[in-house]
Amino acid sequence: MKQKKISKLVLSRLPVYLNYLKSLPEECEHVSATSISRALGFGEVLVRKDLAQTSGEGKPKRGYPRKRLIADIEEFLNFSEPAKAIIIGAGKLGQALLDYSGFEEYGLSVVAAFDARCAFPQTESKKPIYPVEELKNFCKKHTDLIGIITVPADNAQTACDLLVSCGVRAIWNFAPVHLHAPSQIRIQNENLAISLAVLRLQPACDA
Amino acid sequence: MKQKKISKLVLSRLPVYLNYLKSLPEECEHVSATSISRALGFGEVLVRKDLAQTSGEGKPKRGYPRKRLIADIEEFLNFSEPAKAIIIGAGKLGQALLDYSGFEEYGLSVVAAFDARCAFPQTESKKPIYPVEELKNFCKKHTDLIGIITVPADNAQTACDLLVSCGVRAIWNFAPVHLHAPSQIRIQNENLAISLAVLRLQPACDA
DNA sequence: TAGATTGTTAATCGATTAACAATC
DNA sequence: TAGATTGTTAATCGATTAACAATC
Numbered sequence: 001m002k003q004k005k006i007s008k009l010v011l012s013r014l015p016v017y018l019n020y021l022k023s024l025p026e027e028c029e030h031v032s033a034t035s036i037s038r039a040l041g042f043g044e045v046l047v048r049k050d051l052a053q054t055s056g057e058g059k060p061k062r063g064y065p066r067k068r069l070i071a072d073i074e075e076f077l078n079f080s081e082p083a084k085a086i087i088i089g090a091g092k093l094g095q096a097l098l099d100y101s102g103f104e105e106y107g108l109s110v111v112a113a114f115d116a117r118c119a120f121p122q123t124e125s126k127k128p129i130y131p132v133e134e135l136k137n138f139c140k141k142h143t144d145l146i147g148i149i150t151v152p153a154d155n156a157q158t159a160c161d162l163l164v165s166c167g168v169r170a171i172w173n174f175a176p177v178h179l180h181a182p183s184q185i186r187i188q189n190e191n192l193a194i195s196l197a198v199l200r201l202q203p204a205c206d207a
Numbered sequence: 208m209k210q211k212k213i214s215k216l217v218l219s220r221l222p223v224y225l226n227y228l229k230s231l232p233e234e235c236e237h238v239s240a241t242s243i244s245r246a247l248g249f250g251e252v253l254v255r256k257d258l259a260q261t262s263g264e265g266k267p268k269r270g271y272p273r274k275r276l277i278a279d280i281e282e283f284l285n286f287s288e289p290a291k292a293i294i295i296g297a298g299k300l301g302q303a304l305l306d307y308s309g310f311e312e313y314g315l316s317v318v319a320a321f322d323a324r325c326a327f328p329q330t331e332s333k334k335p336i337y338p339v340e341e342l343k344n345f346c347k348k349h350t351d352l353i354g355i356i357t358v359p360a361d362n363a364q365t366a367c368d369l370l371v372s373c374g375v376r377a378i379w380n381f382a383p384v385h386l387h388a389p390s391q392i393r394i395q396n397e398n399l400a401i402s403l404a405v406l407r408l409q410p411a412c413d414a
Numbered sequence: 415t416a417g418a419t420t421g422t423t424a425a426t427c428g429a430t431t432a433a434c435a436a437t438c
Numbered sequence: 439t440a441g442a443t444t445g446t447t448a449a450t451c452g453a454t455t456a457a458c459a460a461t462c
Binding site: 005006008011012015060068077083085091092093095096097099100102103105106107108146148170172186188189190193194195196197198199200201202 | 212213215218219222281284285290292298299300303304306307309310312313314315355376379383393395397398399400401402403404405406407408409412
Binding site for chain 1: 417418419420433
């Protein structure tokens with residue numbers, strides 16, 4: 001892993017740059033941080049710092065070569081080899097994430113879901129849902145999987161233990177509980193309620 | 208609105224305090240920041256600052272009166288009058304949010320969903336799903352609603368316009384598009400892919 | 415050379431932590 | 439009075455912005 005550590009905030013902007021750069025006409029060879037800044041509403045220096053971190057191919061007077069910049073950001077996000085994630089818990093949320101198309105633009109690919117109430121593989125939609133019993137086997141065939149926990153709170157620790165025993169090294173947890181796992185397992189808790197609560201409690205700007 | 212502005216980070220900790228305080232035995236009258244800090248793993252001063260912001264009833268030597276602290280945090284989060292939110296788009300994600308039970312502990316209540324493909328009101332589950340045509344009427348009966356957009360990207364702007372025309376003042380947007388709305392409408396974009404991408408790209412701690 | 419643009423170094427800002435003064 | 443604990447003021451840290459030097 002040559003990757004430097006990247007802040008969440010920088011990371012969140014990369015696909016925004018990417019979309020903008022791709023939206024430009026084919027004949028546009030170079031882009032300046034100034035024009036990107038104006039188009040996207042980010043600070044000018046911020047754009048330069050972000051781009052320096054991911055590419056560093058800017059030339060004074062000309063700006064950044066558009067195609068090269070796109071390639072560099074895509075490489076930074078590992079587009080050539082998207083990270084694979086699996087979902088435990090194919091309820092509404094699990095299925096929503098399984099269907100969600102927004103992961104690709106971050107170099108991510110959700111490949112399958114597993115569920116305890118699923119008796120036999122369901123492959124009618126784009127991505128398969130398997131009985132949870134097949135997880136162990138699946139994990140033997142794929143390496144470096146990210147686990148996504150979308151089971152009810154009561155089952156979350158069990159799901160977590162199962163993922164850990166299958167060799168998963170990073171877990172994205174949607175259940176509102178604190179999970180216990182060996183320290184080398186990276187766990188990130190997602191709490192949707194917080195975002196909504198902030199929206200509610202933040203001072204209205206329409207005074 | 209007497210409410211001071213509150214940071215997302217402070218806000219995210221309040222329900223954690225609340226859960227801990229409620230989990231303590233009934234006979235426990237006072238809690239110190241030190242003990243909360245140890246139990247939850249937050250810094251000691253951080254706990255004091257958070258509690259000072261929401262309550263400010265601590266007394267040296269004794270600590271904070273537990274029941275009073277619970278009441279103050281709940282009041283801060285407006286438990287007595289939870290904010291009401293409605294969902295536009297009752298697909299998998301919309302239904303998952305409609306069923307999600309984690310909003311209550313932040314003083315929030317998702318009351319209904321609306322969907323264009325819904326021909327007649329569906330009230331079989333706990334919370335109703337209505338045809339989108341009924342939105343206008345519904346909004347006349349309720350004030351200060353928060354809108355949650357979970358429709359496909361293509362329909363998101365239409366949904367947004369509809370919500371604005373119905374008098375909604377804050378919008379939580381799950382569609383991966385930039386929404387245009389009058390400046391007094393607060394819009395918060397949720398991008399689930401970013402969280403997963405961070406989990407993937409952050410340096411593994413198991414080197 | 416002159417000017418546009420990059421990249422770097424210093425300043426600002428908000429959140430957290432450390433040190434310490436106030437108080438019951 | 440002494441000690442535990444709160445609350446405040448200063449230090450640190452990371453992200454962003456401002457000022458400026460480097461370069462094509």
